[in-house]
Amino acid sequence: MDIREIAKRAKVSTATVSRAINRVPTVNPNLAKRVWKIIEELDYYPNTQARALVSGKTRIFGLIVSEITNPFFPEIVQSFEDIAVQHNYEILLTSTIHDPKRMEISVRRMIERRVEGVAVLTFGMEESLLEGLRFRKVPLVFVDVAPHSPRMSNIRINYLQGIRQAVQHLAALRHTRIAFVTGPLQLRSALVRKEAFQESMQEIGLEIFPQLIVEGDHTMEGGMKALIKLAALDPRPTAILCSNDMTAIGVMREAYDCGISIPEELSVVGFDDIRLSEFMIPPLTTIRMSQTEIARLAFRALKNEVDREEPAAEGTEYLLDTNLLLRKSTALAPGNSHGAISSREI
Amino acid sequence: MDIREIAKRAKVSTATVSRAINRVPTVNPNLAKRVWKIIEELDYYPNTQARALVSGKTRIFGLIVSEITNPFFPEIVQSFEDIAVQHNYEILLTSTIHDPKRMEISVRRMIERRVEGVAVLTFGMEESLLEGLRFRKVPLVFVDVAPHSPRMSNIRINYLQGIRQAVQHLAALRHTRIAFVTGPLQLRSALVRKEAFQESMQEIGLEIFPQLIVEGDHTMEGGMKALIKLAALDPRPTAILCSNDMTAIGVMREAYDCGISIPEELSVVGFDDIRLSEFMIPPLTTIRMSQTEIARLAFRALKNEVDREEPAAEGTEYLLDTNLLLRKSTALAPGNSHGAISSREI
DNA sequence: CTGTTAGCGCATTCAC
DNA sequence: GTGAATGCGCTAACAG
Numbered sequence: 266m267d268i269r270e271i272a273k274r275a276k277v278s279t280a281t282v283s284r285a286i287n288r289v290p291t292v293n294p295n296l297a298k299r300v301w302k303i304i305e306e307l308d309y310y311p312n313t314q315a316r317a318l319v320s321g322k323t324r325i326f327g328l329i330v331s332e333i334t335n336p337f338f339p340e341i342v343q344s345f346e347d348i349a350v351q352h353n354y355e356i357l358l359t360s361t362i363h364d365p366k367r368m369e370i371s372v373r374r375m376i377e378r379r380v381e382g383v384a385v386l387t388f389g390m391e392e393s394l395l396e397g398l399r400f401r402k403v404p405l406v407f408v409d410v411a412p413h414s415p416r417m418s419n420i421r422i423n424y425l426q427g428i429r430q431a432v433q434h435l436a437a438l439r440h441t442r443i444a445f446v447t448g449p450l451q452l453r454s455a456l457v458r459k460e461a462f463q464e465s466m467q468e469i470g471l472e473i474f475p476q477l478i479v480e481g482d483h484t485m486e487g488g489m490k491a492l493i494k495l496a497a498l499d500p501r502p503t504a505i506l507c508s509n510d511m512t513a514i515g516v517m518r519e520a521y522d523c524g525i526s527i528p529e530e531l532s533v534v535g536f537d538d539i540r541l542s543e544f545m546i547p548p549l550t551t552i553r554m555s556q557t558e559i560a561r562l563a564f565r566a567l568k569n570e571v572d573r574e575e576p577a578a579e580g581t582e583y584l585l586d587t588n589l590l591l592r593k594s595t596a597l598a599p600g601n602s603h604g605a606i607s608s609r610e611i
Numbered sequence: 612m613d614i615r616e617i618a619k620r621a622k623v624s625t626a627t628v629s630r631a632i633n634r635v636p637t638v639n640p641n642l643a644k645r646v647w648k649i650i651e652e653l654d655y656y657p658n659t660q661a662r663a664l665v666s667g668k669t670r671i672f673g674l675i676v677s678e679i680t681n682p683f684f685p686e687i688v689q690s691f692e693d694i695a696v697q698h699n700y701e702i703l704l705t706s707t708i709h710d711p712k713r714m715e716i717s718v719r720r721m722i723e724r725r726v727e728g729v730a731v732l733t734f735g736m737e738e739s740l741l742e743g744l745r746f747r748k749v750p751l752v753f754v755d756v757a758p759h760s761p762r763m764s765n766i767r768i769n770y771l772q773g774i775r776q777a778v779q780h781l782a783a784l785r786h787t788r789i790a791f792v793t794g795p796l797q798l799r800s801a802l803v804r805k806e807a808f809q810e811s812m813q814e815i816g817l818e819i820f821p822q823l824i825v826e827g828d829h830t831m832e833g834g835m836k837a838l839i840k841l842a843a844l845d846p847r848p849t850a851i852l853c854s855n856d857m858t859a860i861g862v863m864r865e866a867y868d869c870g871i872s873i874p875e876e877l878s879v880v881g882f883d884d885i886r887l888s889e890f891m892i893p894p895l896t897t898i899r900m901s902q903t904e905i906a907r908l909a910f911r912a913l914k915n916e917v918d919r920e921e922p923a924a925e926g927t928e929y930l931l932d933t934n935l936l937l938r939k940s941t942a943l944a945p946g947n948s949h950g951a952i953s954s955r956e957i
Numbered sequence: 958c959t960g961t962t963a964g965c966g967c968a969t970t971c972a973c
Numbered sequence: 974g975t976g977a978a979t980g981c982g983c984t985a986a987c988a989g
Contacts, residue, residue, distance in 0.1 A: 267966055278976040283968055291974060308743065310722045314663040315966035318981045323660065333689050334886065339680045343706055346679075350716060355724060358704055360689055370696060376656045378701060397654065485890050514890070521892045540680065544831050544860070546867045546892065613982055624960045629984055637958060661982035664965045 266309055274307075275300045286311060317379070325355045326567050327375040327383035329368070333360040335483075335511070336539045337556065341386060344560035352568065361387060368394045376401060382567035386559070389453025404570035406563050409454045417580040418566035420559060422454070425461040427552035427587030428506070431534045432465035434550075434589055435504045439598040440532060444477040444502035446491040446512050455483065458508050458536065477502050481512045488515020496523055503531065503598040510535035510542045510551055517545060517594070528596035538590055547593035554587045612655055620653075621646045632657060663725070671701045672913050673721040673729035675714070679706040681829075681857070682885045683902065687732060690906035698914065700727075707733060714740045722747060728913035732905070735799025750916035752909050755800045763926040764912035766905060768800070771807040773898035773933030774852070777880045778811035780896075780935055781850045785944040786878060790823040790848035792837040792858050801829065804854050804882065823848050827858045834861020842869055849877065849944040856881035856888045856897055863891060863940070874942035884936055893939035900933045 268286075272279040277296055284292045285300040303309075317323040328345055330338045342358060349356050357380055359371035368391045375383055376397055382404040385395065389410045398405060404416045411419030435443050445462045448455025459478070466473050479494050481487035488507060492515070495502055507513035513535030517527055525531050527547060535542055535551035542549035562583045570576065614632075618625040623642055630638045631646040649655075663669040674691055676684045688704060695702050703726055705717035714737045721729055722743055728750035731741065735756050744751060750762045757765030781789050791808045794801025805824070812819050825840050827833035834853060838861070841848055853859035859881030863873055871877050873893060881888055881897035888895035908929045916922065 268968095269966080279967075280969080280976060280978095281974090284975090287968080293974060296975085308746075310719070312664070312725065312966050313723050314660045314669065314725060315981090316968075317660040318658070318664055318983090319966080319968050321981075333692075334685045336682060336685075339682075339685055342704075343679050343708075346704070346706060350720070355703065355720065357701065358688075358692075360692060362689075373656070374696070374701065377659050379658065379660065400654070518890055518892055541887075544864055546864055614984095615982080625983080626960060626962095626985085627958090630959090633984085639958065642959085658982050661965090662984075664967090664982080665984045667965075 266307060267312070271300065271303050271307065271309055275303045323379045323381060324353055325357050325378055325380045326564070327357045327359070327371075327378075327380040328563075329359050329361060329371050329375075329383060329385050329387060331360070331387045332362055333358070336541055337509070337511075337537055338386070340540065340556035341560045344557040345384070345564055348561060348564045352564075354564075361391070365391050365394060372397050375403070381571050382406070384563040384567060386563065389451075389455075404567055404576075406566040406570075408559065408563075409457065411580060413579045415576040415578055415580065416570055418570060418583065419580060420562050420566070420583045420585055422554060422585045423587055424454075424458050425464065427536070427554070427589055428458065428461040429465040429468075430589035431506055431550075431552055432462065432471070433469065434591070435506070435532060435534070435595065436469055436471060438504075438532065438595060440504040441471060441598070442474065442477065442500065442502040442504070443471065444474075444479070444495050444505045446479055446481040446488060446495075446505060446507045446516065448481060448483040448508040448512070450480060452483075455508055462506060474502075481508060481515075483509045483511055485511050485515035485518065488512035488517075489519040490515075492516045492519040492523070496520075496525060501531075504534070504595070505531065506534045506536075508536055510537040510539045510549065513549055513551065513594075514541070514545060517549070528594050530599055532595035532598070534589075534595060536587075543592070545594070550592045550594045551590055552587050553590045554585070558585055612653060613658070617646065617649050617653065617655055621649045669725045669727060670699055671703050671724055671726045672910070673703045673705070673717075673724075673726040674909075675705050675707060675717050675721075675729060675731050675733060677706070677733045678708055679704070682887055683855070683857075683883055684732070686886065686902035687906045690903040691730070691910055694907060694910045698910075707737070711737050711740060718743050721749070727917050728752070730909040730913060732909065735797075735801075750913055750922075752912040752916075754905065754909075755803065757926060759925045761922040761924055761926065762916055764916060764929065765926060766908050766912070766929045766931055768900060768931045769933055770800075770804050771810065773882070773900070773935055774804065774807040775811040775814075776935035777852055777896075777898055778808065778817070779815065780937070781852070781878060781880070781941065782815055782817060784850075784878065784941060786850040787817060787944070788820065788823065788846065788848045788850070789817065790820075790825070790841050790851045792825055792827040792834060792841075792851060792853045792862065794827060794829040794854040794858070796826060798829075801854055808852060820848075827854060827861075829855045829857055831857050831861035831864065834858035834863075835865040836861075838862045838865040838869070842866075842871060847877075850880070850941070851877065852880045852882075854882055856883040856885045856895065859895055859897065859940075860887070860891060863895070874940050876945055878941035878944070880935075880941060882933075889938065891940070896938045896940045897936055898933050899936045900931070904931055 268279045272282045285297040361368045384406045406418040408420045411417045447459045479491045481491045535549045538551045538553035614625045618628045631643040707714045752764040754766045757763045793805045825837045827837045881895045884897045884899035
């Protein structure tokens with residue numbers, strides 16, 4: 266069942282069938298209709314491999330994520346798939362699990378399948394391993410870390426905006442001892458979040474206590490360990506801002522085990538707004554970084570690059586904002602339960 | 612950069628290059644070495660499309676899941692990817708979101724890309740839409756629902772084993788009013804779980820109260836709603852078995868909001884053992900259905916079918932057990948807190 | 958054991 | 974506006 270079979274039955278040449286399928290406008294409408302009729306009768310589907318071979322376009326984009334099992338990523342994958350399908354693209358999805366060897370294999374798989382572009386959503390890990398793709402002039406899109414060179418796009422996330430909102434929200438609730446649980450600091454985006462926290466504190470004159478900045482690893486376990494450290498301090502922090510939601514969830518879980526009630530004794534703020542965060546006990550106040558929007562931007566960046574005649578010399582930047590989303594995991598700092606009254610008293 | 616370029620530089624024919632690449636044993640080792648040297652020097656990667664076109668083998672398996680954003684599936688996707696890569700296969704992943712239209716599009720995408728087989732991990736939804744694949748003699752593997760026909764494999768899950776263990780565990784803890792929150796009952800696997808619950812209750816002579824069987828939908832929201840219904844009953848159930856972990860998580864969340872403490876006032880058991888369940892408050896006792904194992908079996912089923920000369924007339928069945936995994940969300944039924952003593956007293 | 962050659966299914970020249 | 978012919982990059986059949 267191939268294009269020739271269709272041609273024979275429609276009594277036209279294969280060229281005409283090809284043109285009909287690709288909706289070349291110059292083809293006679295009657296012929297086109299005849300061809301399409303046969304195609305549907307026979308339930309014929311063009312062979313993508315053959316098309317790719319001759320056209321040089323595979324219509325596949327690679328999507329590299331750090332961990333598909335991390336709840337942050339499936340939303341991105343889903344959105345990316347939606348958009349890709351709308352544009353007749355297929356996805357080659359790989360998950361590196363923070364393992365350079367897997368990243369290497371990912372790159373090899375992408376090259377072998379001749380993807381037209383790759384979205385590298387690892388938030389700053391192992392970009393050096395992408396040399397093979399760069400060398401082959403495959404358009405790439407990163408989050409936070411793209412070099413300014415041709416065919417490289419970057420989604421720059423405005424971490425500061427959301428983090429500043431969170432810090433000011435906590436400050437407004439009379440918190441002064443605000444802790445920050447970072448991500449793995451070799452991760453570019455984790456480092457930037459931490460710096461945004463420090464900047465946000467400084468600009469409103471809040472003191473940054475070094476022992477209140479503890480390193481996590483963007484996992485629940487990391488959050489649990491972080492809380493143990495922070496809870497041991499005297500005095501304890503009254504609020505904790507976390508580098509991502511999984512960390513915040515770990516913090517909340519450990520707080521429960523330690524008998525620290527949230528938000529009464531401890532306010533917690535997350536980052537990402539993964540879907541789960543809404544279902545925490547209590548629902549987690551967090552900084553929203555739209556996964557859908559990241560997927561959208563990543564796809565658009567790749568598509569733009571593929572469609573473009575001449576690649577922009579400096580690559581392209583896309584911006585994404587973050588915003589605080591209030592739920593139930595923050596409250597007035599303990600000892601300020603009559604905060605409204607105190608302020609009147611002043 | 613193609614096979615001819617390599618051939619020219621290695622001063623051999625393209626056929627020899629091809630043979631070297633494919634490690635045909637008859638090729639002269641010296642020539643092979645020479646060829647491989649050039650290949651690595653030039654960092655040459657064979658064009659998969661061309662290979663697929665001529666060999667008729669795309670080395671792609673389709674993987675259809677119901678919802679990638681459902682935490683149950685990413686583990687499967689990850690495991691499936693791992694195994695696929697080991698066998699030099701690529702995955703075409705699609706997520707149907709329980710939408711027949713998306714299922715249709717999935718099938719079309721699979722056919723267009725000429726996948727060699729498809730794992731349909733939707734647990735009993737919309738199989739009728741797979742006709743196009745069946746028609747094209749594409750091997751298929753299902754969970755629970757495969758018809759007994761050629762090229763169809765089935766992973767039959769022994770739900771009863773785990774559910775029986777759970778029911779007996781609850782019975783041993785003196786629970787008699789045991790509720791069951793089902794999944795969406797049009798889902799084959801959800802129906803089977805419910806029946807397994809009923810059978811497990813009956814066989815140990817425990818009464819099944821119809822109002823204690825409430826329909827959920829395998830989501831957290833469904834679990835929350837279910838608990839509201841069950842909590843309104845008088846007397847209330849003292850234990851709830853859920854058709855999946857997401858439901859159990861919803862139940863636990865709503866119990867918290869209602870001030871019902873788990874496990875003291877209410878025992879909860881889930882099903883699936885998604886990774887999250889271990890991190891619940893308290894850690895969720897659940898029935899383990901290994902996602903890794905499902906992925907493994909699904910891949911193996913497809914691979915077997917592809918490698919087989921003649922398809923088995925009746926298809927093939929693979930079995931997977933389920934087992935209760937004790938954590939912290941169950942306890943003696945309330946009013947039996949001195950259960951050990953009571954039993955001595957009898 | 959190696960090279961020559963013919964297609965795999967399709968898009969795209971180029972004549973007509 | 975349509976058809977015949979060429980070739981995308983590779984494998985497999987055959988000849989040597």
